[in-house]
């Protein structure tokens with residue numbers, strides 16, 4: 176059975192054990208998917224985030240999901256795109272790797288990822304999708320958890336980038 180699924184839509188609506196947030200290093204909320212997650216989870220999410228003391232790019236920290244259908248939010252901080260020679264790819268890989276490690280620690284059976292860094296942070300979509308798919312496949316080859324990984328594309332370009340890679 177295929178353990179990777181691609182959907183188009185809003186990650187805040189998904190009934191999975193954990194959703195990943197494309198957070199910024201303050202962990203105090205922002206625009207894009209981060210803003211949507213905070214609105215959907217309610218104000219208690221920000222209260223818990225304040226206790227975490229921020230998060231370095233490439234790292235990931237866990238909170239409860241509050242009013243979200245998801246039980247947990249894994250806040251991962253992606254790199255800001257600076258042209259590709261500032262270690263962006265390594266940081267993005269670390270992001271996916273650490274988010275998956277958090278999911279294993281939580282014993283989460285299902286997790287959903289947005290396209291980290293490709294919105295406000297400007298990472299080229301196709302290149303980011305390649306990193307995301309590679310890191311998830313690498314993890315799943317070695318770990319029974321999470322059983323199911325969903326990539327959530329919010330727009331056509333992102334959907335098509337993942338579709339091409341997942342069909343390959």
Ligand code: ADP
Pocket residue numbers: 184185186187197198206207208209211212253289290291292293294295296297298327328329330333
């Ligand atoms: P970053 O700052 O890491 O670039 P953004 O939130 O700006 O994060 O964008 C990351 C991706 O998340 C973009 O593809 C954006 O279109 C997408 N996105 C925005 N809102 C949602 C949502 N509610 N569900 C899923 N993806 C979303």
